Amino acid sequence: MAAPLLENLSESLGSPEPAVRLILSILIGYPCALVYRRFLFYQPATVIHLFHAFSGLALAAFNFGSQIYHSAVCILVQFLMLRLMGRTVTTVLSSFTFQMVYLLAGYYYTATEEYDIKWTMPHCVLTLKLVGLSFDYYDGGKEPSQLSLEQRSAALPSVPSLLEVCGFSYFYGGFLVGPQFTLRSYQRLVARELTDCPGKPPNSVIPATKRFALGFLCLVIYAIFSPYYTDTYFLTDEYEAQPFWYRCVFILLWAKVILYKYVSCWVIAEGVCILSGLGYNGVVDGEHQWNACTNMKVWVFETTPLFTGTISSFNINTNAWAARNVFKRLKFLGNKTLSHVTTLFFLTIWHGLHSGYILCFSMEFFIVTVERQALALVRDSPLLTKLANSALYPLIYVVQQFFHWLFMGYPLVPFCLFTYDKWLKVYSSVYFCGHVFFLVAFLIMPYLRKALVPKKERSQTKQD
Secondary structure, eight states: OOOHHHHHHHHHHHHHHHHHHHHHHHHHHHHHHHIIIIIITOOHHHHHHHHHHHHHHHHHHHHHHHGGGHHHHHHHHHHHHHHOSSSSSSHHHHHHHHHHHHHHHHHHHHOOSSOOOOHHHHHHHHHHHEEEHHHHHHHTSSOOGGHHHHHHHOOOOOOOOOHHHHHHHOOOOTTTTTTOOOOOHHHHHHHOOSSTTTTOOOSSHHHHHHHHHHHHHHHHHHHHHHSSGGGGGGHHHHHHHOOHHHHHHHHHHHHHTTTTHHHHHHHHHHHHHHHTTTTOOOTTEEEEEOOOOOOOOOHHHHHOSSSHHHHTSSSSSHHHHHIEEEEEEEGGGGOOHHHHHHHHHHHHHHHOSSSHHHHHHHHHHHHHHHHHHHHHHHHHHHHHHHHHTTTTTHHHHHHHHHHHHHHHHHHHHHHHHHHHHHHHHHHTTTTHHHHHHHHHHHHHHHHHHHHHHHHHHHHHHOOO
């Protein structure tokens, strides 16, 4: 059974050999974490940094060969910036500019029209780590009263060593596919602070095994169903010849399947972080928490009927990074919408230079805007509130989930097909139904509020 699953998986992820190497590399993180726990937990920090750095470097070389020099160059330049330029705005801007330009140049020179596993894949994760490092070092020079709680927890009191930055950057639990974590969290790991047993390796085998099992289940689901829901089918004459309803349902099912590619990798990688101790997140209500590196809330992802719910449960640490280092630092603009748009634009170019990314994130912003207006309408309308809480809710939930996943898949089409000639062909085949649906919803929302919301509630909403 394993051989056909691996064959299906490798074909759906791209060319077989790179896909197999990537999956094996994520899985190798588990024995690396066990070696660290068993033999290195009590060793000096220098030994631990060397182990983490060389383990990550070995996995990077296994996947990308000599192209690991790209990450080495960026890590060295980042370290020199911190050392030579100090805690200044210039350091932050220089870091942001250099790391993003290097990443975008990599995208430009390696881009194809297919999903390829190449050195830019882990490098985009590394870019956020290194840019975040400059922000955290800058914050370390401020008075604690000037910082938010999350900034204080990430702020660096002193400049890290080159070996420390390498261990942080190449840590085998997050180098290839994430998750994002701060250097302060990594320092606490090395200092043996991230454990439920002070001074001893954490009791994290069972929590890590649970995440591994869940991630592996998602991987199996993806491997089984992905051959039947391929990106290339959208571009065939057979798809175009299908009835309109079939084309729409295919988008819905394709979206559910395609996202398991990301879910499985992130959940398996999270298990590595938990096993090492990096996932430890203190005690809540008397129970030890292992969710510091959670990148997926799988139950929420599967059950929420809301677009915002799916977004907030997906790639959590990257979204948190963007919120902390982009959105909240744009507070000086005095406009949340502008900050939100700027953050989405940053995430767009961080993903790549294809037009499909621009369309995906712009459509996401539009969908979320309309959904928030719809939720406010239901909240403020006595009639709709009563209907939402009635015995009809299970039926409403099913209908809502259908539209939710149909229009979750809709912006994912350009995200996965990349170029305008491809996504335009698909959108034309479904008559731009997503654009039409949300544009009409956006235009009629004020009239629905006028008809369904009492005047008193409308006045209160305007005041708020």
